[in-house]
Every structure is written in structure tokens, then in C-alpha cells.
Amino acid sequence: MPAPDARVPDYAPEGHPPQPRPKVGVLLANLGTPDGTDYWSMRRYLNEFLSDRRVIDYPRWKWQPLLQTVILGKRPFTSGANYRTIWNEELNESPLMTITRAQTDALRKVLAEEWGDQVMVEFAMRYGNPSTPATVQRMVAAGCDRIVFFALYPQYAGPTTATANDKFFRALMDLKRQPASRTVAPYFDRPDYIDALAASVERTLGGRIPQRLVASFHGMPRRYLLEGDPYHCQCQKTARLLAERLGWPEGTIDTTFQSVFGPEEWLRPYTVEHVAELAREGVTDIAVISPAFSADCIETLEEINGEIRHAFEDAGGQQFTYVPCLNDDPEHIAMMARIVAENVGGWL
Structure with missing residues (x-):
């Protein structure tokens, strides 16, 4: 079925099938979610x-x-x-799906105010549904002859940004007519990203400064760092810039890594061990933020607000505050819109 705005090109011979009007696609990508x-x-x-x-x-x-x-x-x-424990029973989907859809809807509205129907905004998952190949095919069929692929990872890592890009490029391999494409660069040190993080901390804590703010990033094997992956360094810079932006006393913010899997040594310190050690040292009031996640998911809602919270409390900690991810906060959406605007230069 042709797109609603499809028409026969002026130069086409008689009998030529209708073609959709060319437009720019913006494809947001996140990790993924099970269907049930x-x-x-x-x-x-x-x-x-x-x-x-x-x-x-x-x-x-x-x-x-x-x-x-x-x-x-x-x-x-x-x-x-x-x-x-975290499933969205009303919509029968994971919170990551709910939030990513909300981000997409909000970004679509903001971009439409600037460019109208010249831009098509969709989202896909690296694993699970909606799949990247199916979404790319649908966008191309709708007339997207240029696509900005926006992997929602502030810090670059091979197991996140790179594999999302890989999936997008493989989807292009199956197309007879490939769109021009651009991928979004890591944005771990953008001032508007740091400002959004700081605002979320201040809003959640209501101006209160805890004894310690733990910036917990998703972990990876330490070997990846030694093999050239820049993720660790970008995480450290994000945490440093956040500390500078908040202006809190030196030593208030710690950088840790979570979600350890398998027998290898991973990036340290491990969040679950670190918060327990803080409690044993007499730190009773902490907050935890997850700057590597653009949307709340199993690693934040269940791991941080469950396992890691319990590790802190079981070791004697008293006040544990989880700072939500940026999700569809207007400041986050505005930042995403600015990134898209930078990446469609010359296209619109």
C-alpha cells in the first residue's frame, strides 16, 4: 500500500508507481526488551x-x-x-518500552514544530521488538531517503553504541535502495546533557546534599578498556563534569560500575560492593544516579532500586535515594532535539 503522501514523480513514464514524498528520518535506538x-x-x-x-x-x-x-x-x-517486579501491567510491556515510546512521541512533537511533516521520528530496539530492520524498512517505505540513527547512549561503548550501529548498518544491507545515513556521536560531555543530569539530581533531592552521590554506570570487562574501548574514560568525565556543575564539596561524588556478569574482572569499583562499604564506614545517607542510561529499565528500577538499595541498607545505611533517569523530561527532550538539529545540517 503506497504512503498517504505518495505521488507519481513529474518525470516518470506512464504507469510508474506512486512514490512517497522524500523526508528525513530520525531513528532512536535503545538496548531492547523482552516481549513478556x-x-x-x-x-x-x-x-x-x-x-x-x-x-x-x-x-x-x-x-x-x-x-x-x-x-x-x-x-x-x-x-x-x-x-x-517492574513490569507495566497496564500496557503489558517493560518500562523501557513505555519510556522510549514517550521519548519518541515527545521528540516527534518538538521536531514537528520546527519542520512539520518533513521529519519522521521512530524508535527501535537492538534486541527484541520493535526490531531495527523492520523499523528501517518501514521508514524507507514511508519516504525516508535520509536517516539520522540516534543510539541513546551518552557514553560510547562497543557493547552498546557500536552494536546498535552494527544492527542499523546490517538493516541497510537488505535494502534495494539505501537511504543516506548519519550516526549520532557520543554526548557524554555536552553541557546541556550535564545540565539535565544536574537538574534531575537537584529536583529529586530538593536542594538537599547527601553524604555521597554515587554515579553508577553499567559495567563492562576491564579487558575492553585495555583493548581500546573509551567507555571508562567517558564515564569518568561525565561524573567529573556533573560534580563541577553541582558545585558540591570535593569527594561527594563517587564513580562506580554495576551489572557484573561472568568470571572476568570488570571495571571497578562495583556499585553493589561500594555502597555496602560506604554504609560500613558510617555513611548513612546516599543518592544513586545512572548517567549511562537514557531511560529507566531493569538495571535501574530493579537492580539499583532493589539489589543495590538492599546492599546499602543491610550494611547499616539509612537513607537511600534513587535519582531517576532523564527519561522524557522536557530538558532531556530539548537536548535530544538540539542533537538532531546538529545532525540534519544540510538536509533540512
Whole structure:
């Protein structure tokens, strides 16, 4: 079925099929989400995620037998149980899906005020649905002959930004007519991103300064840093700039890493161990923020506000405040719109 604005080009011969009016596409991309919390939905999602060589780069002959038997035999049950504690029952979807859709809707509205229907804004997931290939095909069919691919990761990492870009590029390989494309650069040190983070901290805490603010970033094997991945350095800079922007006393903000998986040494300190150690040292009031996540998800709503909170409280901590991700906060959406505007230069 042709797009609603499809028409036959002026230069086309008789009988030429209608073509949609050319437009610029903006495709937001996030990590992904299972379709449900049942065993098979979780297994499909985890299989796709943990089979990604950007995420787990062990040799396939060594990794796949372990993944397909031991890990995928057990982990879908525990992951499903964790997801059920945060699941959006009303819409029957994960919070990441709900929030990413809200971000997309809000950004679409802002960009429409500037460019009308010249821009099409959609979102896709690296793992699960809506899939990147299906969304790219739909956007091209609607007339997008230029696409800005916007992976929603402030700090670049191979297992996040790079694999999202890989999926987008592979989607282009299946098209007869490829759109021109641009990818968004990491924005870990943008002043408007740092301002949005600081505003979220100040808003959540109501002007109160806790004994410690823990900036908890998603972890990765330390080996990746030694092999050239810039993620660790970008995380450190984000935390430093946030500390400078808040203007709090020196030593108030700590940088840690969460979501450790497997036997390897990961980037340290580990958040769950660090908050417990703070409590044992007599720190009773902390706040935790997750600057690497653009939207609240299982790692923030269940891991930080569950496992990590409990580790702090069990070790003697008294006041634990979780600072939500930027989500669809207007300041965050305005920043995203500015990034898009910079990346469509010469296209609109």
C-alpha cells in the first residue's frame, strides 16, 4: 500500500508507481526488551542479547554450548521474576518500552514544530521488538531517503553504541535502495546533557546534599578498556563534569560500575560492593544516579532500586535515594532535539 503522501514523480513514464514524498528520518535506538516475562519470551530475548559478539566476545565454540544449556536453561526464570517486579501491567510491556515510546512521541512533537511533516521520528530496539530492520524498512517505505540513527547512549561503548550501529548498518544491507545515513556521536560531555543530569539530581533531592552521590554506570570487562574501548574514560568525565556543575564539596561524588556478569574482572569499583562499604564506614545517607542510561529499565528500577538499595541498607545505611533517569523530561527532550538539529545540517 503506497504512503498517504505518495505521488507519481513529474518525470516518470506512464504507469510508474506512486512514490512517497522524500523526508528525513530520525531513528532512536535503545538496548531492547523482552516481549513478556514468561520463560520463552525471556529466553528469546536473552539468547539474542547474549549471542551478540559485541557483548560476549568469547569464541563461539566455547560460549554457545554454555549459553544454550546452562545459562538459558536457568536465567530466563530469574530474569523473568525480576522483570515482573517492574513490569507495566497496564500496557503489558517493560518500562523501557513505555519510556522510549514517550521519548519518541515527545521528540516527534518538538521536531514537528520546527519542520512539520518533513521529519519522521521512530524508535527501535537492538534486541527484541520493535526490531531495527523492520523499523528501517518501514521508514524507507514511508519516504525516508535520509536517516539520522540516534543510539541513546551518552557514553560510547562497543557493547552498546557500536552494536546498535552494527544492527542499523546490517538493516541497510537488505535494502534495494539505501537511504543516506548519519550516526549520532557520543554526548557524554555536552553541557546541556550535564545540565539535565544536574537538574534531575537537584529536583529529586530538593536542594538537599547527601553524604555521597554515587554515579553508577553499567559495567563492562576491564579487558575492553585495555583493548581500546573509551567507555571508562567517558564515564569518568561525565561524573567529573556533573560534580563541577553541582558545585558540591570535593569527594561527594563517587564513580562506580554495576551489572557484573561472568568470571572476568570488570571495571571497578562495583556499585553493589561500594555502597555496602560506604554504609560500613558510617555513611548513612546516599543518592544513586545512572548517567549511562537514557531511560529507566531493569538495571535501574530493579537492580539499583532493589539489589543495590538492599546492599546499602543491610550494611547499616539509612537513607537511600534513587535519582531517576532523564527519561522524557522536557530538558532531556530539548537536548535530544538540539542533537538532531546538529545532525540534519544540510538536509533540512
